Amino acid sequence: MTRDELRRSLEFYQDLGIRTLYRRETRVAPAPVARPAKEEPPPTMIELPPLTPLDDTMEAIRADIGDCKRCRLCEGRNKIVFGSGNERAPLVFVGEGPGADEDASGLPFVGRAGQLLTQMIEGTAAKEGIGIKRPDVYICNVVKCRPPENRTPQPDEMEVCGQFLFRQLQAIKPKAICALGSTAAKAVLGTKDGVTKLRGNWWKWRDIPVMVTYHPSYLLRPYNQNAKREAWEDLKKVLHFVYD
Numbered sequence: 001m002t003r004d005e006l007r008r009s010l011e012f013y014q015d016l017g018i019r020t021l022y023r024r025e026t027r028v029a030p031a032p033v034a035r036p037a038k039e040e041p042p043p044t045m046i047e048l049p050p051l052t053p054l055d056d057t058m059e060a061i062r063a064d065i066g067d068c069k070r071c072r073l074c075e076g077r078n079k080i081v082f083g084s085g086n087e088r089a090p091l092v093f094v095g096e097g098p099g100a101d102e103d104a105s106g107l108p109f110v111g112r113a114g115q116l117l118t119q120m121i122e123g124t125a126a127k128e129g130i131g132i133k134r135p136d137v138y139i140c141n142v143v144k145c146r147p148p149e150n151r152t153p154q155p156d157e158m159e160v161c162g163q164f165l166f167r168q169l170q171a172i173k174p175k176a177i178c179a180l181g182s183t184a185a186k187a188v189l190g191t192k193d194g195v196t197k198l199r200g201n202w203w204k205w206r207d208i209p210v211m212v213t214y215h216p217s218y219l220l221r222p223y224n225q226n227a228k229r230e231a232w233e234d235l236k237k238v239l240h241f242v243y244d
């Protein structure tokens with residue numbers, strides 16, 4: 001790999017928000033001749049993974065994830081939860097990571113939070129006269145394997161798995177993205193700001209508008225009824241932007 005190719009590769013991964021690259025180091029075998037004592041040690045060759053092809057597909061991403069062992073989350077998972085819905089959807093919802101029901105079924109948002117999300121999407125759409133159902137949108141998560149005890153994914157886990165989320169978003173190229181909760185907002189927008197600060201306004205991932213709203217699990221808590229009303233407002237805004 002030339003210096004130029006290496007620079008372009010590194011810029012590409014930086015663009016994707018990846019700051020850690022797992023590199024395979026290959027020492028160049030020393031020539032079978034005696035070296036003068038002062039000679040520099042042999043150079044270290046860095047082998048980067050191939051650049052994401054422009055015509056990346058969901059099949060290719062799924063195949064690259066394979067039986068992933070790239071981070072510790074593989075240790076406790078039953079199923080990798082890749083995503084579900086319309087792979088050509090104009091709207092993608094991004095959650096945090098699979099829970100117990102998702103880990104068992106291999107599908108995102110099928111537990112209690114998922115039922116609320118379905119209700120939110122379909123209820124708001126019906127009320128607003130927008131003819132869509134849950135299978136018309138695409139739903140996925142920042143991390144594809146269930147974190148133990150449903151803990152928040154750690155930064156290195158988000159970084160490793162985030163590359164697949166970004167490839168999914170890039171392959172789908174939706175008209176808008178809806179980030180559910182602060183982990184999704186952090187992964188997609190690279191911000192430390194919380195949902196309360198971010199929600200209700202449009203942000204961008206590359207050129208794609210992003211709306212941040214509350215995670216459905218948060219809305220399930222009885223003392224968050226005000227947030228529920230705000231989440232409905234956010235969703236209304238997203239649905240009209242995408243489908244009007």
Ligand code: URA
Pocket residue numbers: 095096097098099102107108109110111113114141217
């Ligand atoms: N919570 C998430 O963030 N994702 C799921 O798939 C389910 C619950």
